[in-house]
Amino acid sequence: MSKSKDIHLYTASTMNGWKPVVFLEEAGVEYDLTHIDFSKKEQKSSEYLKLNPNGRIPTVVDRTNNDFVVFESGAILWYLAEKYGKFLPKDANSRSETLQWLMFQMAGVGPMMGQAMYFQRIAAKNGNGDPFAIKRYVDESRRLIEVLNTRLEGRTYLVDAQYTIADMAMYTWTRAYYWANVSVDGLPHLQEWLERIDARPATQRALEIPEPYPAFFGKGDVKRQEDQNAARFKDNE
Template identity: 40%
Template sequence: MSHGKQFTLYTHASGPNGWKVAIVLEELGLTYESIYLDFQKSEHKAPEHVKFNPNGRIPTLIDHKNNDFVIWESDAILLYLEEKYDPENKLNVTTEEDKFVLLQWLFFQASGQGPYYGQAAWFTFFHPEKIPSAQERYKKETLRVLGVLEGVLSKQEWIVGGKPTIGDLSFVTWNQFALNILNMDEGFSFQQEFPAVSAWHAKLEARESVKKIAEIKASVKK
């Protein structure tokens, strides 16, 4: 089967994990087609998608120029793209120690930032009944994760290697997501409470790839 673009990305109109993969595809100048699965219709759980991703979540990436290689889990996808399609190390680090630090941050993003921010959103916007204790717990965890980042970024510009990497980019869409919740609190100020994270986030949002994806997201938002 012939494909006009190198990759097929199964994603979602709102899901942060799919958008961060799209950002890295843009960063590396790779061509891709996005298929936006409708969660209300459980398209992510349908056989047509589960045959590629047994977890039935997004994102899922198919590399048509590598024997239709399939990979899922967003940070694993970022590592695949960076290792295979970033020969100039544009978004990579070069020392062995920095590579492990990069992995450390990707694990932290996947196990700390994403789940806590996601649960904060769930109990704020989607859970059928309001549970204040759950909302409070996950909002506090969101602030805690931002505090971890603040402690590091107050001492250095980027999280590893002295330059922007896939590690930094893995956080940006989830931070955008979290601000939708935190800004609901009248007294919250991102710049005042987390000045280093706010500055870092602003630099990431100023990147052409992130701006382009924001425009695409706005055009497909349902």
């Protein structure tokens, strides 16, 4: 019987769901994985709600810390970075900048791109198209990634010259610009940053866990996966 790993991750293949996977793969931390199946509404089960009262993914349980539970993807990244001393600058100002860009993703890029995706790929597919909402969220998503493009001018990564949890959080969302129908044309610094992270084997490996979802990136059978995605979220769950 195999020994339980220190970290138990509950997640699914979504932009938020991949964030802790990216960290754990990049950090070389072994972990146990439970794939939460949205089609079975496992995120709403009584067992899961005891861990995450919001009924969303991801969630981690740190078995080395009295089974301490952390939910919310940004909080998970910060917790793991502090626990393992990786992908978080030691300098106080740089740590603050990392937190600022992490919050920029959590409060801006994620919600806006997520709504752009929802209204186009789920609501519209289920007969609830709203052109005004779509334009609103696509335009705001574009504005936010323009801010990122400006930040990345002359920089390798978002903070200093090191890959941090801010990059991890931002990458899983901005890399899915296709799914949100947000153009990256005319944003060379952002595109170079995406290509730089595309070249990181551990990050790319993470995007295959718990299962690949190539449609988010405009690959594979997009229509089939789009239809499946719309169906599983038909009840706004």
